[in-house]
Amino acid sequence: MHYAETPPPPELEGLVEAVWTLNVATEGWVDHQAVPDGCIELIRRHSGRSVWRREQPGLFVTGLALRPAMLRFSGDARFTGIRLWPWAWHALGGAPCRDFADDWRPVNDDSPLAALFPDDGDPTPRLAAAFRGLAPPPLAAIRHVASVALLARLAGLSERQLQRICARETGMPPRSYLRLLRFRTAVAAVQRPDALLADTATASGYADQAHMTREFRSLGGLPPARARKRAKGPFI
The missing domain is CATH 1.10.10.60 (Homeodomain-like)
Known part of the structure; x- marks a missing residue:
């Protein structure tokens, strides 16, 4: 299995966590377990098949994982993925995170989200265009803190405000x-x-x-x- 990540350029910091590629490149079917990482994954499968609980289409989005996910890939499966922070997903018009935690949803090929992927190349330029002029919200500081109290101070919010915003953006405290x-x-x-x-x-x-x-x-x-x-x- 060949997996690689590309970090985002500075203008996407705090919105896009990474762009990644996966080429299974093996015989038969393989099982892999994905673990929670606090991000939304917008995924284009270029070839092969993939299963998580049920057969997945060529374009889909996975919600915030709260437990390990057992995935099955055919040996010829090949993917490009965009790892988004939850607030960036919502900025693109994505469904509320709380509605599909530990699950995935299909994305229509005529959706603006589908347009983020070129036919078989790097989606970073299209991501930069989609997020142009958008700055990460104060909640984005949660990536660099160890406590809710410190986050509230850095974000300039009360802990009660922070609870409401985090519930809206991530579906959890x-x-x-x-x-x-x-x-x-x-x-x-x-x-x-x-x-x-x-x-x-x-x-x-x-x-x-x-x-x-x-x-x-x-x-x-x-x-x-x-x-x-x-x-x-x-x-x-």
């Missing part, structure tokens, strides 16, 4: 969304071959390695030591 982001940071960190698990736990914001292990089992379905051996980007 700020603490629940921060939990997903902390786990996302840890999944990326354990893939570094020289990272010690105890150091990763501290750097990711966990109380200790045992706390991180519990979260990996809950959100990823396996302990961090096994995730280190198996993980490729968001796939475990």
Whole structure:
């Protein structure tokens, strides 16, 4: 399986988390487990087949994951994906996140969302055009904080205002969304071959390695030591 990510250019920072490609390139069908990362995934499948709970169309969007998702890909499946922060998804006119958490929805080929993908190339220029003049909202600071209180200060909002905004944009309280982001940071960190698990736990914001292990089992379905051996980007 060949998976690659491209970070967004500066003008898309806080709106687009990454553009990625996946080429399964194997015989038969393969199973992979995707883990929560706090983002909405707009996905174009160029070839092959994919299944998550049910057969997926060529263009679809996945909601915020709250638990591991078991995916099946045919060996000839090939994808381009756009990983969006929830507020950016809503800015594009996407359905409320709370309505399809832990699930996916088809996207019509005549939708403006479909126009973000060129036939078989990098969607970044079209994303830059779609978001031109749009700045990330104050809630975007949640990507860089460890507590709701600090986020409220940085965003210039009361905690009650922040609760309402986060519920509207993510479908969950700020603490629940921060939990997903902390786990996302840890999944990326354990893939570094020289990272010690105890150091990763501290750097990711966990109380200790045992706390991180519990979260990996809950959100990823396996302990961090096994995730280190198996993980490729968001796939475990």
